[in-house]
Amino acid sequence: MKNHRFFTICLLLFLLLCSVFLGILFGSVTVRPSDVFAALAGKNTGSTAWVLITTVRVPRVLGGLFAGIGLACAGVILQTVMNNSLASPNTIGVNSGSGFAVMLSMLFFPANSPALPLFAFLGALLTTLAIYLLAALSDSSRTTIILAGITVSSFLSAGINTVKLLDTDITINLTSFMIGSLSGLTAAKLILPCAGIAAAFLVSLLFAKPLNMLGLGDDIARSLGLHVAPTRFALLVLSSVLAGCVVSYAGLLSFIGLIVPHICRRLFGNDARILLPASALLGGSFVILCDLLGRVLFSPFELPAGILMSFIGGPFFLYLLLKRKGGRRVNA
Amino acid sequence: MLEFRNVSVSCQRTPILNDISVSFRAGEITAVIGPNGCGKTSLLQCLNGVSKVTAGTVLLNGRNYLSIPLRERARNVAFLPQVRTIIPAIPVKTLVEHGRFPYLGFARKKSEKDVAIVERAMELAHVTQYANQSVDTLSGGMRQRVFFAMTLAQDCDYIVLDEPTTYLDLSGQRDFFSMIRELKHRGKTVILVLHDLNQAIRIADTLVIMDRLAPSPGVSKAENAARGFGRIAGVGAPEECLKLHLIDDVFDTSWKRFSDPEGDYYFFQ
Numbered sequence: 001m002k003n004h005r006f007f008t009i010c011l012l013l014f015l016l017l018c019s020v021f022l023g024i025l026f027g028s029v030t031v032r033p034s035d036v037f038a039a040l041a042g043k044n045t046g047s048t049a050w051v052l053i054t055t056v057r058v059p060r061v062l063g064g065l066f067a068g069i070g071l072a073c074a075g076v077i078l079q080t081v082m083n084n085s086l087a088s089p090n091t092i093g094v095n096s097g098s099g100f101a102v103m104l105s106m107l108f109f110p111a112n113s114p115a116l117p118l119f120a121f122l123g124a125l126l127t128t129l130a131i132y133l134l135a136a137l138s139d140s141s142r143t144t145i146i147l148a149g150i151t152v153s154s155f156l157s158a159g160i161n162t163v164k165l166l167d168t169d170i171t172i173n174l175t176s177f178m179i180g181s182l183s184g185l186t187a188a189k190l191i192l193p194c195a196g197i198a199a200a201f202l203v204s205l206l207f208a209k210p211l212n213m214l215g216l217g218d219d220i221a222r223s224l225g226l227h228v229a230p231t232r233f234a235l236l237v238l239s240s241v242l243a244g245c246v247v248s249y250a251g252l253l254s255f256i257g258l259i260v261p262h263i264c265r266r267l268f269g270n271d272a273r274i275l276l277p278a279s280a281l282l283g284g285s286f287v288i289l290c291d292l293l294g295r296v297l298f299s300p301f302e303l304p305a306g307i308l309m310s311f312i313g314g315p316f317f318l319y320l321l322l323k324r325k326g327g328r329r330v331n332a
Numbered sequence: 333m334l335e336f337r338n339v340s341v342s343c344q345r346t347p348i349l350n351d352i353s354v355s356f357r358a359g360e361i362t363a364v365i366g367p368n369g370c371g372k373t374s375l376l377q378c379l380n381g382v383s384k385v386t387a388g389t390v391l392l393n394g395r396n397y398l399s400i401p402l403r404e405r406a407r408n409v410a411f412l413p414q415v416r417t418i419i420p421a422i423p424v425k426t427l428v429e430h431g432r433f434p435y436l437g438f439a440r441k442k443s444e445k446d447v448a449i450v451e452r453a454m455e456l457a458h459v460t461q462y463a464n465q466s467v468d469t470l471s472g473g474m475r476q477r478v479f480f481a482m483t484l485a486q487d488c489d490y491i492v493l494d495e496p497t498t499y500l501d502l503s504g505q506r507d508f509f510s511m512i513r514e515l516k517h518r519g520k521t522v523i524l525v526l527h528d529l530n531q532a533i534r535i536a537d538t539l540v541i542m543d544r545l546a547p548s549p550g551v552s553k554a555e556n557a558a559r560g561f562g563r564i565a566g567v568g569a570p571e572e573c574l575k576l577h578l579i580d581d582v583f584d585t586s587w588k589r590f591s592d593p594e595g596d597y598y599f600f601q
Contacts, residue, residue, distance in 0.1 A: 083418055213433055217418040223380040225406030225434035270422050
């Protein structure tokens with residue numbers, strides 16, 4: 001059992017390394033593997049390939065990696081805290097809330113201002129808390145919460161569109177933002193959000209045990225000595241940092257926060273101590289690979305990563321919806 | 333000794349109990365009985381903080397229980413709630429290990445002692461053979477045993493179980509009560525909420541009988557609600573309670589006693 005898990009984790013790590021390598025290697029222009037190794041080793045060859053790798057490909061792949069980590073881990077946390085297997089940053093409207101806040105902030109700040117991730121986080125947090133309170137106070141069924149999330153989501157998307165249409169000065173490609181895309185990422189844009197994601201990910205690992213406790217239900221968690229309300233709040237803040245930071249640079253990537261935790265639950269069970277790192281590995285690979293596919297499939301045209309994710313994620317979500325009947329069976 | 337002194341209890345801002353005093357003696361098995369809705373669960377839920385104590389004090393061995401931090405409480409009093417809102421899809425062993433949570437810090441890993449306690453808890457609850465099976469694949473009775481094992485893994489001197497026999501069949505109940513006797517034998521204090529009067533009389537050293545509070549006629553509806561819904565109707569050894577007809581009054585029943593060499597049996601109707 002333990003060996004089997006260890007082996008699977010190694011496999012996921014290998015998958016991630018391959019994805020990173022392939023993500024740097026392929027694109028509208030294919031570079032030589034030796035250039036990739038040279039650039040990764042820190043050798044400045046000054047060639048066109050080197051410039052392309054360091055200024056375009058590496059930021060893009062890193063952006064994908066952190067987007068995967070952020071959304072997948074936010075998904076794990078939300079599913080456990082809300083005890084709802086269908087919860088994820090996308091399905092409960094957190095991404096849209098965050099996106100709306102990003103749009104609002106663009107009215108006042110330039111596109112790579114540090115205010116953007118902050119607004120994205122606040123937008124994510126407010127939406128998360130709103131949906132959580134709705135779920136907790138109304139005692140609604142799990143499917144109802146998801147429906148409420150989808151409603152909130154479309155409401156906020158309308159908000160995003162309105163802001164964009166009313167202020168034509170906003171320098172953002174609305175289509176890519178709404179579907180989620182990694183094109184045009186620069187290192188400067190990434191530093192702050194990625195630092196936020198990395199920090200929140202590490203803190204969430206510390207919270208793995210309390211997260212497991214929450215998965216047992218409030219009354220049992222309390223009987224075991226957990227301060228339920230503060231822990232839950234801390235975890236919701238963490239998930240908002242994770243999702244908000246991703247939205248601030250990659251837009252509304254969908255489904256990753258749903259699919260990846262589910263696959264990892266199948267592979268490793270419901271222990272957050274292993275689920276969080278495993279989801280981070282798989283999430284990172286998944287986003288990088290989707291982005292890569294989008295770049296090479298119809299080259300020289302480029303599909304945003306979010307489109308491929310929706311193609312894969314949409315049917316998967318329907319499958320879950322039908323199979324689990326609102327996720328009654330899950331889980332902790 | 334676990335002592336409730338003039339305690340008033342609210343659940344989600346609704347007053348449930350008012351000015352209740354009752355104590356649970358150390359080393360004994362105490363059964364709390366009473367009709368539905370008399371506040372048995374609310375009273376005991378003060379111990380894990382699900383219901384709020386609005387007045388009075390709770391003392392654990394003379395110490396103010398409510399000022400003890402949650403984690404330390406969970407090392408002294410193990411409380412197993414009645415309702416299972418969530419059946420976790422995790423292996424039995426992992427669930428039982430969660431019973432060690434109050435002893436583990438953020439960084440502290442489980443020690444050999446923790447492992448030994450978890451194994452002993454699983455043995456005592458007879459769930460060792462299911463260690464690697466997922467809890468949600470087990471039957472209701474087996475799940476109850478697994479949660480019971482988790483409670484035992486907390487290794488507390490006080491064990492409080494809210495309607496522990498609900499999900500158990502006859503042999504399950506028999507096994508369960510022999511486990512409870514074994515716990516008493518090991519010096520534990522056990523508090524049980526039970527519905528089966530026969531079981532309560534046979535297992536308990538002391539009965540705590542609770543009753544619904546009848547609304548007083550001359551008082552407004554709001555005042556009646558503020559007085560709560562339940563009261564302590566009597567406390568004593570089962571024999572005493574039967575003799576004083578406390579059970580008869582509260583449950584509106586009568587009983588017959590049958591004796592054979594193995595003991596007394598009661599028939600309630």
